[in-house]
Amino acid sequence: MNSKTEEVLRKDIRKSYNNKLIQKFINAGLEEIRACINCGTCTGSCPSGKRTALRVRSAIKKALDGDESILKDKDIWFCSTCYYCYERCPRNIPVTDMIIKLRNIAVEEGYILDNHFDLAYNVFYKTCHAISAIGENNKKWRELRESYDLPSLPPTVHSYPEAVKECQKLMREVKFKQLLDKIKKKKKKDNKNIK
Numbered sequence: 001m002n003s004k005t006e007e008v009l010r011k012d013i014r015k016s017y018n019n020k021l022i023q024k025f026i027n028a029g030l031e032e033i034r035a036c037i038n039c040g041t042c043t044g045s046c047p048s049g050k051r052t053a054l055r056v057r058s059a060i061k062k063a064l065d066g067d068e069s070i071l072k073d074k075d076i077w078f079c080s081t082c083y084y085c086y087e088r089c090p091r092n093i094p095v096t097d098m099i100i101k102l103r104n105i106a107v108e109e110g111y112i113l114d115n116h117f118d119l120a121y122n123v124f125y126k127t128c129h130a131i132s133a134i135g136e137n138n139k140k141w142r143e144l145r146e147s148y149d150l151p152s153l154p155p156t157v158h159s160y161p162e163a164v165k166e167c168q169k170l171m172r173e174v175k176f177k178q179l180l181d182k183i184k185k186k187k188k189k190d191n192k193n194i195k
């Protein structure tokens, strides 16, 4: 290899190590991403990829290249976290953890599917349950419980308004609520810009 080629390669490697996206993986302890040899075993093993447009090798390649368009890509949300790719990767790259990290970064940047946002904001934050038992939609279920002489709500957070407040306080302390507010603002702005 001549010195010119070596210099170009070194520059490219430096560039990819320094880009914001890969730096976030390294900071999260996922630096094995740099060992990817693009063999495609992860894509070939992926059951979600057989039914959706998710191509996990290509998602990793984009992350490695620092291509931030991957954060807006709906496909990263099709991973079912089954860990097949993780188990089969010949370079021991924690592929599933990377997909989860990609999603985390995407959400930090305000990219989240509407349904997920709705669940986080209108269900999880408001009721402190991932699946809420309150609300008109669950009326039949509550009536069914009562028909068996059970209280309409099980003795979980729903039944204790003080506990709901505590959970919400916790979500504010860890800045989860602030993140949701930021995303809400962004979504409003993006929708306004759609003509």
Ligand code: SF4
Pocket: 035, 036, 037, 038, 039, 040, 041, 042, 043, 057, 060, 088, 089, 090, 091, 092, 093, 095
């Ligand atoms: S299986 Fe591992 S080495 Fe192969 S493309 Fe996927 S992440 Fe890269």
Ligand code: SF4
Pocket: 042, 045, 046, 047, 048, 049, 056, 078, 079, 080, 081, 082, 083, 084, 085, 086, 095, 096, 099
């Ligand atoms: S963990 Fe996700 S990306 Fe990996 S094989 Fe399963 S569905 Fe596909």
